[in-house]
Amino acid sequence: xxxxxxxxxxxxxxxxxxxxxxxxxxxxxxxxxxxxxxxxxxxxxxxxxxxxxxxxxxxxxxxxxxxxxxxxxxxxxxxxxxxxxxxxxxxxxxxxxxxxxxxxxxxxxxxxxxxxxxxxxxxxxxxxxxxxxxxxxxxxxxxxxxxxxxx
Amino acid sequence: xxxxxxxxxxxxxxxxxxxxxxxxxxxxxxxxxxxxxxxxxxxxxxxxxxxxxxxxxxxxxxxxxxxxxxxxxxxxxxxxxxxxxxxxxxxxxxxxxxxxxxxxxxxxxxxxxxxxxxxxxxxxxxxxxxxxxxxxxxxxxxxxxxxxxxxxxxxxxxxxxxxxxxxxxxxxxxxxxxxxxxxxxxxxxxxxxxxxxxxxxxxxxxxxxxxxxxxxxxxxxxxxxxxxxxxxxxxxxxxxxxxxxxxxxxxxxxxxxxxxxxxxxxxxxxxxxxxxxxxxxxxxxxxxxxxxxxxxxxxxxxxxxxxxxxxxxxxxxxxxxxxxxxxxxxxxxxxxxxxxxxxxxxxxxxxxxxxxxxxxxxxxxxxxxxxxxxxxxxxxxxxxxxxxxxxxxxxxxxxxxxxxxxxxxxxxxxxxxxxxxxxxxxxxxxxxxxxxxxxxxxxxxxxxxxxxxxxxxxxxxxxxxxxxxxxxxxxxxxxxxxxxxxxxxxxxxxxxxxxxxxxxxxxxxxxxxxxxxxxxxxxxxxxxxxxxxxxxxxxxxxxxxxxxxxxxxxxxxxxxxxxxxxxxxxxxxxxxxx
Numbered sequence: 001x002x003x004x005x006x007x008x009x010x011x012x013x014x015x016x017x018x019x020x021x022x023x024x025x026x027x028x029x030x031x032x033x034x035x036x037x038x039x040x041x042x043x044x045x046x047x048x049x050x051x052x053x054x055x056x057x058x059x060x061x062x063x064x065x066x067x068x069x070x071x072x073x074x075x076x077x078x079x080x081x082x083x084x085x086x087x088x089x090x091x092x093x094x095x096x097x098x099x100x101x102x103x104x105x106x107x108x109x110x111x112x113x114x115x116x117x118x119x120x121x122x123x124x125x126x127x128x129x130x131x132x133x134x135x136x137x138x139x140x141x142x143x144x145x146x147x148x149x150x151x
Numbered sequence: 152x153x154x155x156x157x158x159x160x161x162x163x164x165x166x167x168x169x170x171x172x173x174x175x176x177x178x179x180x181x182x183x184x185x186x187x188x189x190x191x192x193x194x195x196x197x198x199x200x201x202x203x204x205x206x207x208x209x210x211x212x213x214x215x216x217x218x219x220x221x222x223x224x225x226x227x228x229x230x231x232x233x234x235x236x237x238x239x240x241x242x243x244x245x246x247x248x249x250x251x252x253x254x255x256x257x258x259x260x261x262x263x264x265x266x267x268x269x270x271x272x273x274x275x276x277x278x279x280x281x282x283x284x285x286x287x288x289x290x291x292x293x294x295x296x297x298x299x300x301x302x303x304x305x306x307x308x309x310x311x312x313x314x315x316x317x318x319x320x321x322x323x324x325x326x327x328x329x330x331x332x333x334x335x336x337x338x339x340x341x342x343x344x345x346x347x348x349x350x351x352x353x354x355x356x357x358x359x360x361x362x363x364x365x366x367x368x369x370x371x372x373x374x375x376x377x378x379x380x381x382x383x384x385x386x387x388x389x390x391x392x393x394x395x396x397x398x399x400x401x402x403x404x405x406x407x408x409x410x411x412x413x414x415x416x417x418x419x420x421x422x423x424x425x426x427x428x429x430x431x432x433x434x435x436x437x438x439x440x441x442x443x444x445x446x447x448x449x450x451x452x453x454x455x456x457x458x459x460x461x462x463x464x465x466x467x468x469x470x471x472x473x474x475x476x477x478x479x480x481x482x483x484x485x486x487x488x489x490x491x492x493x494x495x496x497x498x499x500x501x502x503x504x505x506x507x508x509x510x511x512x513x514x515x516x517x518x519x520x521x522x523x524x525x526x527x528x529x530x531x532x533x534x535x536x537x538x539x540x541x542x543x544x545x546x547x548x549x550x551x552x553x554x555x556x557x558x559x560x561x562x563x564x565x566x567x568x569x570x571x572x573x574x575x576x577x578x579x580x581x582x583x584x585x586x587x588x589x590x591x592x593x594x595x596x597x598x599x600x601x602x603x604x605x606x607x608x609x610x611x612x613x614x615x616x617x618x619x620x621x622x623x624x625x626x627x628x629x630x631x632x633x634x635x636x637x638x639x640x641x642x643x644x645x646x647x648x649x650x651x652x653x654x655x656x657x658x659x660x661x662x663x664x665x666x667x668x669x670x671x672x673x674x675x676x677x678x679x680x681x682x683x684x685x686x687x688x689x690x691x692x693x694x695x696x697x698x699x700x701x702x703x704x705x706x707x708x709x710x711x712x713x714x715x716x717x718x719x720x721x722x723x724x725x726x727x728x729x
Contacts, residue, residue, distance in 0.1 A: 057362050065306060068207055068222040069278070075218030075313030080381040097643060097709055102718040104726050110716070 039137040046136065199353035206345030207308055209368030211322060211335060213377040214410075214596050220312050220322055220336070220422075226281040227274045227305040232267060234301030235260060241299060248284050249273045275309055275327060312422035318380050320416045320439035321373070321594065323540065324425040332425075333438050335371065335594060337540035342598070343368045370599035374410035379403060382710040383413040386703060391417060394699040395691030396668075400441045400573050401703070403711060406581040406673055406682040408609035409590030411537075412715075416440045435541055441684075442537060445545040445570040449653025449696070450488075450505045451671045452566030454580055454628065457502060459525035460513045462620040468498050468627050478508045478515075481557025485511045488652065503631035505650060507565040514564035522560060523549045526569075528615035529579035530589065536612075537574060537592045546570040566653060573669075573684045578612065580671055583625055584647070584679040587618040629676045639672055639701035641708045643719030647679075648672025648704060650696040655689070665689040670700035674708060675720055681711045 076082065135143070181187055211220035228249065235241060242257035249256075249272065256272060263270050281304055288299045310325040323334030331340035345368035352362075387399045403413040416439055418431045428438075436443035460466045476492030478485050487493065487507050493500070501509035514522050526532070532547030547569055548555040562568045571579075574592055582589040591610040598605045616624075628647035632639060639648050651669035654661040668690050673682035685700040685707070693699055711717070718726065 053362070064207065065224045065308070068308065069224050071210070071218060072221035072223045072311045072313060075221050075311075078217065079313045079315075080317055080377060081315070084381075095713060097641075097713060097719070100713065100718075102722045102726070 042137050046134065049133065198355060199351050201349055202352045203347055203349050204362070204365045205307070205329070205347045206365045207367040208310065208325065208329070209339075209343040209345065209370045209599075211343075212370065212372045213318075213375045213380070214372060215377065216372070217377045218313055219318060219373070219375075219377070220310060222308040223311040224278055224306050225275045225309040226278070227271055227307065228276050228281065228284070229269055229271045229303045229305065230260060231269055231301040231303055232260070232263060236297040236300050241302065244284070244287065244299060245272050245302075248280060248287075249276060269303070310422075314377070315421045315423060316419040317377070317384065318375060318414070319420045319422050320441070321375065321411075321414050321539065322422060323438075324420070324422045324428075326425065333435070333541055334539050335373065338538050339369075339371060339595075343371065345369070366601065371595060372597040372599065372604075373594050374405075374412065374596045375414070375594070376412045376714060379711060379714045380413040380415065382714065383707055384415040384419070386706050386710065387415045387417060390687060390699075390703045390706075394668075394687055394693065396687040396689060396699070398440065398688040400684070400686040401707060402441050402573055402577055402684045403707065404577050404581070404590075404592055404682045404684075406584040406590065406679045409578075409581065409592045410596065410609070411592055411594050412681065412711075414439070414441055414594075436543060439539065439541060440686075441573045442535075442539055442542045443572070445543045445572050445575075446667055446686075447567055447569065447653045447656060448571050448576055448669055449566040449651035449667065450507075451576060451580075451649045451651030451669050452569065452571075453502060453505065453510045453564065454583065454624070454649050454671070455526065455529050455531070456510050456514055456522070456564040457498065457627070458529075458583055458616050458620060458624050459522060460517055461498075461623055462525070462616040463517060463521055465516045465521075466498050466513055468623060471495055471497050472501060472509045472512055474501075474506055474508050476508065478511050478561065480511055480515060480561030481559070483558040483561070485558075485561050499627050499631050499634075502627060502649065503635050505565075505652075510564040511561035514560050519550045519560050522564070523547070525615060526563075528613065529582070530575060530612060531569065531571060531579060533575075535572075535574050535578045535592050538594050542574075543572050545572055545575055566651060573686050576669075576671055577682060577684050579615075580673075581682060582615050583621045583628075584673045584682055585621070587614045587616045587621040589613055589615055625676060625679075632672070635697075637697065637701050639670060639704045639708075641674070641705050641712070643721070644674050644708065644712060644717075645676040645720055646672055646674035646708060647676050648701075650701055652694060652696040664694075666694040666696075668694070668696035668700040670696055670704045672704050672708070674712075675717065675723070677720070678723070680715060680717055681708070683707050683711070 207222055210218060210222070213219055228245070230241065230245075238257060238260040242253055242260055245251065246253040246256045251273060259270050259272060284302070285304065288302050291297075291299050309327075312319075312322065312324075321334050323332055323336035323338075325331050325336050329344060331337045331343065336343065345366060348363055348365045350362060383401050383403060387401050390396065391399050398417045399415075400417075401413070401415045402411065404411050420428055420431055420438075432438055457466075461468075473495050474487070474493040476487055476490065485507055488505060493504055493506055493509075496504065496506065496509060498509075498513075500506075501513075517525075526547055527549075532545055532549075534542045534544045536542075548559055548563075559568050578589060578592055589612045591612045593607065593609070595607045597607060625647055628649060629645055632646060632648050637648075637650075639650075640646060649671055651667075651671070653667045653669065654663075655665050655667060656662075666689070668685075668687040670685040671683070673679045683704055685703050687696075687699050687703070690699045712719075717723075
């Protein structure tokens with residue numbers, strides 16, 4: 001007995017196939033655009049942060065220079081010659097041994113030479129910038145490609 | 152038709168694929184070629200620049216925190232040659248402001264090699280000058296006038312000394328290349344200068360690099376008392392005038408711990424004009440004569456001879472000696488300073504009248520082995536180890552040396568034929584003021600780094616004599632000073648000390664007209680808190696130390712007790728009894 005096989009076959013309309021291709025292409029394009037935008041955003045922010053760091057570093061250097069200048073200026077204003085001149089102008093004169101009175105103060109201990117810590121810059125712990133904030137997206141991809149998921 | 156179409160398409164695709172493949176192959180080949188590596192290296196080289204970060208040089212303070220050496224900002228004034236629009240105007244402005252010749256500046260702007268992008272016009276320009284130049288440049292910029300376009304200012308530090316000449320012999324100086332010369336600046340140059348760090352700064356703003364924090368150089372606190380230093384320098388300068396001396400040295404030390412409280416010498420250099428160095432000094436040893444120049448000290452050396460003799464039991468204070476005015480040692484006749492005989496003397500009298508014959512006898516009684524053994528223990532002929540650059544070690548001839556003769560045992564006993572620096576004498580005699588313990592003189596009190604203060608402990612250089620010997624000699628020297636009614640005495644304070652008038656050796660024997668006048672003394676005798684060394688070179692008003700160096704010692708002692716808050720003996724005994 002001869003059997004008849006009926007094959008249902010249908011073919012999508014050409015315009016539908018074209019649309020699918022266009023859709024896939026656009027999807028890939030949008031994906032690429034998103035990645036590009038993300039890359040641009042991250043690198044732009046990294047660049048801005050980099051510039052800010054440079055500017056802050058410059059500012060710190062400027063302030064340090066100003067500090068050094070002011071310390072030297074203070075040193076000039078309080079130098080021996082200057083202090084002697086000002087003291088004489090104010091009517092003071094050098095003391096002589098017989099003019100000194102020594103007063104005993106119970107419990108008083110003569111101070112040791114002045115501790116100069118106050119003249120020192122306070123040292124703040126400097127946190128290094130985490131790598132995540134300095135690497136670019138391409139560097140991140142490259143790292144992942146080289147070392148896989150973990151670092 | 153359709154088949155033809157397919158064949159054409161296949162050929163086209165194959166052709167394009169071959170082209171694409173060859174492009175890819177070519178890309179890979181080029182990128183991995185030797186030339187590519189060269190270009191990559193070049194690209195990396197121009198992708199940034201090495202920048203050296205120099206830390207601020209550490210400051211130097213006196214023991215009370217007064218600044219002795221600091222830093223100030225100066226500028227390198229330069230021009231970016233590619234940006235220059237009007238070299239005539241630029242040359243005119245810079246030559247006027249910086250005090251340079253117009254032709255010199257114009258030549259730099261127009262005739263520099265083509266490869267140069269930047270040229271330095273002048274370095275170490277003061278902040279005031281730069282401020283006025285910057286103001287002019289800013290005004291022109293606002294008016295969109297390009298005449299000063301390309302002008303650049305690079306700030307950096309320059310060493311500055313607020314006290315000018317004060318303690319210049321101790322501090323030393325820093326030249327424009329940042330290197331310290333002499334004194335503290337040279338000795339502690341590495342510590343003060345810190346560690347410069349070289350970094351690679353990329354031009355790509357995307358590459359945000361972390362600039363390392365470069366710690367400043369270490370700040371140093373010296374043992375110097377600035378006010379005492381100023382007083383001592385003033386006294387020394389006046390003494391040179393009063394006594395017609397060529398040069399002089401005064402050192403004040405704490406005999407308990409070796410801290411140098413003041414160290415004055417002449418001449419002194421204004422450290423802010425260190426280029427005058429060559430006008431003032433013939434050689435480096437003159438820069439700080441208290442450590443760099445050794446000389447025959449004369450009779451102050453008798454203190455060490457007597458210390459050795461007492462310590463070995465060769466003599467006691469009451470030991471008598473019949474002074475006949477001369478003694479033979481090694482076949483040579485030794486005489487007293489006045490060529491007279493002083494009759495019977497005990498050891499206090501020998502010191503009081505500074506009798507060469509007596510001390511020569513004492514040294515011969517000890518014998519060369521004992522005498523020179525003690526001198527070695529006192530550190531004679533060796534550097535003291537003070538933390539200042541340029542220390543001389545002096546010279547002590549000992550038996551066995553080719554230039555040692557038997558007579559040296561006699562002459563060395565009163566300070567002839569032996570060369571010492573003032574600091575060596577201070578160190579040696581500190582054993583007498585300090586219960587037999589000899590201190591190592593030092594200048595550094597503390598270091599300040601990273602917000603911490605590290606105090607430098609005092610060091611002792613051994614105990615050449617017993618404490619009992621030191622106490623005995625201390626008393627003998629105080630008595631001899633009192634009985635002599637010396638000009639070195641200070642009312643209200645009991646002091647001990649010894650004069651030294653030394654002839655000056657020349658190539659033709661001893662100079663018959665000039666002397667070196669010295670004095671070493673300390674006080675208060677019952678609790679020594681300061682020790683002073685005076686050296687006046689070739690005083691012309693009197694050759695005798697008792698008339699020149701001794702009164703200078705008294706003046707220094709007077710200022711020292713005031714500035715160190717040392718009450719008179721009677722007040723101290725009252726305070727002690729409460």
